[in-house]
Amino acid sequence: MTETKIKFEDGAAYERMMGTWSTLTGEIFLDWLTPPQNAAWVDIGAGNGAFTELIAGRCKPSSIDGVDPSEGQLKFARSRSAARIANFRQGDAMALPYPDRSFDIAVMALVIFFVPQPPKGVAEMARVLKPGGVAAAYAWDIPGGGLPTEAVLAGLRALGYNPGKTPSPDASRIETLYQLWTDAGFERVESRKIIVQRTFANLDEFIAITALAPSAAPIVNAMSAAERERLKAHIGEKFPADDAGRITQTAFANAVKGRLPK
Secondary structure (H helix, E strand, C coil): CCCCCCCCEEEEEEHHHHHHHHHHHHHHHHHHCCCCCCCCCEEECCCCHHHHHHHHHHHHEEEEEEEEEEEEHHHHHCHHHHCCEEEECCCCCCCCCCCCEEEEEEEEEECHHHHCCHHHHHCCCCCCCEEEEEEEEEHHHHCCCCCCHHHHHHHHCCCCCCCCCCCHHHHHHHHHHHHHHCCCCCCEEEEEEEEEEEECCCCCHHHHHCCCCCCCHHHHCCCCCHHHHHHHHHHHHCCCCCCCCCCEEEEEEEEEEECCCC
């Protein structure tokens, strides 16, 4: 079957599917990053603004710029409370629409595996940072099975479907992230793994929310009732419910941070 293309256009659907996961992971990431207050931030691949909202609420930034290729996602981002201090614009991670030395902190939250040429994206982070500026990222460990949507994607593959893939999955490996930052000239590079869990009321809720992923949604929406039952049965075997019928899933991401020389 033809591979499904991944397109993020619906900010509200993305929020329901990934917003909680993004917040859970982003909180741990910011605790580890320990950013200074009154910094100028750029959130690259800001999407619907889920991580931008965390920056605004926790880090007391002097300014936040968010850039993303999807105008549909940015429309949702502009509806958030963070929009009162954040400036969102459409743009490409590999050709950021900002002058050199514009920011104190550059971040990519759950983005780098979508960048067709990750070294170019990291080089752009370095370009727009001021001397001594910090670049950091976290990404679901796709090769290691860390995606929150992996259960549904694996179920679709087992049934003969071909869900979409990100352009650069290997960029999410912890050793690859470390090397990308080192090659871009960052110093004091550190990396770590972030593990998070989310509990769903039952298997139906788990599938309904997880299947909103753009890599899965077109396939699941086109399935017959019988095919959906087959998918449910396959996932249920991998994720048995507890006594209350709840489903708990673990996801994990890799993170990296480094500083430009002064």
